[in-house]
Amino acid sequence: MFTSAILAASLLATAVSAHRPGAAHAAHAHSAKRSLPAHAWYHADNHPARALFARDATATSTLQPGTPAWVASFPSSTPDAKAMPQAWKDALNAAVAAGLIPNDAPSHLDGQGGQPTYATGVDPNSPNSVCSGTYKCKLPGQIWDSPEGVWGISFDDGPLPETSDKLYAFLQEKNQHATHFMIGVNIINAIPQFKMAYETLKDDIAVHTWTHPQMTGLTNEDVTAQLGWTIQAISDLTGGRLPRFWRPPTGDTDRRVDAIAKEVFGLTTVMWNQDTEDWSITTGGTTVDAVNKDLQTWFAGPKNPGLIILEHELSDQSVGAFIANYPAGIAAGWKAVASTDPIITNTTVYRNAADNDAAVSSLAMVLSPSSSASSAASSSTTAAATGGAAHPNANEATGAGPGTSTSATNAAAGNKAVATNSQAGSATQSSPSTSATPKNGATGFARPSAFIASLALLTLPFLA
DSSP states (O other), rough: OHHHHHHHHHHHHHHHHTTSSHHHHHHHTTTOOOOOOSSBBBTTTGGGGGGGGOSSSSSSSOOOOTTTHHHHTSSSSOOOOOGHHHHHHHHHHHHHHHHOOOOOOOESSSTTOOOOOTTTTOOOOTTTOOOOOGGTOOOOTTTTBTTTTTTEEESSSSOOTTTTHHHHHHHHHTTTTOEEEHHHEEEEHHHHHHHHHIISSEEEEOOOOOOOOOOOOOOOHHHHHHHHHHHHHHHHHTSOOOEEEOGGGOOOOOOOHHHHHHHHHEEBOOOOOOOOGGGGGTTSSSSSSHHHHHHHHHHSSOOOBEEEEOBBBHHHHHHHHHHHHHHHHTTTTOOEEESSHHHOOOBBBOSSSSSSSSSSOHHHHHHHHHHHHHHHHOOOBBBTTTTTTTTTTGGGSOOEEEEEEOOOTTTTTOOOBBOOOEEEEEEEEOOOSSSSSOOOOOOOOOOOOOHHHHHHHHHHGGGG
């Protein structure tokens, strides 16, 4: 649902782009990418988060994706939140100021992989409190289960040389799509494997943080940096596509972390309802036989709810277990799709449009109190126009697709409705790692229309 603020920010991004050298070439090169495909893991071209990823990392720029200079532009390990782009800081601060990020203290983690604990009186099991994913508490909009008879296939912790190569060759042979929840530092160190997943397999690419930390123990700023840098790498390597989904390492999220992902970057959280624990085969935590037995049991079991199984492209053994058991899943009658396939995410582009190509409701309708009140649960993204040039593909801001949410000081808001299948399901957690080859795997606006209108007023002076 677009507001005057997002319209203003979109115009601003286009104006800045028009004054950047090479803008005319970029407009020509991307003119064919207009509408959101029926199955898209990435945000539409005019999504407000584009303004958060402003640097010019294109094939015609000095910062060409994949080059040593491009790799050096990213953190080599845990990101320093103080050094992240100002636009991300502005977006986070605006979401906090708007009351969209719960003022919850970070959890305490007893060592890497430990169970998060919270202050006395805080209930991690309650949706009305912090609602911790580690404790199986489920927030509205999160994805835990597939529909009946559907097997959502996904792999965490890639891309990695050799193990990912083996997996991708098998997926290509079977013409099977999957979702790859990728670690940022692995992306920049395994670019051929990333390109295989994206360009050759045309699989879904999603966020698994930059260095694979447990997220609830981090500050708001550190959460933002972990997500933002991973999105930046994916965007640079895919011609400006911004991923729409993420998975927290070890399943460690709560309402504060989830809100930052949604309100700053428009990310939807994808969890799981069965865990192979295959990440721990190489460390003695489980065995190939145990993983095989679990997979066979789940495939032969009830089909409602459907399956989202936690698996990893982390070792020969974890990849081998998937390959060995994939035929059994198909033979059992499961419909195998990527974990972020719309069959599972049940995604619509606009709450105020009939479909991807339909007209969007009028601005007057968007700003009306009844319209604002009718939207129940929002995912949101910010576009901070100050402090940076337009996204390298800002000329695509006229394409159709979802905007999702809040705003930075002089930027934008829009919204996307994501209806999900949130049936009850069980999930167990895997353990963490922060290295490039980790051990583990791992709503419309219900806000005052006056607030939305004020965003437009903040933005318009920059268009003068």
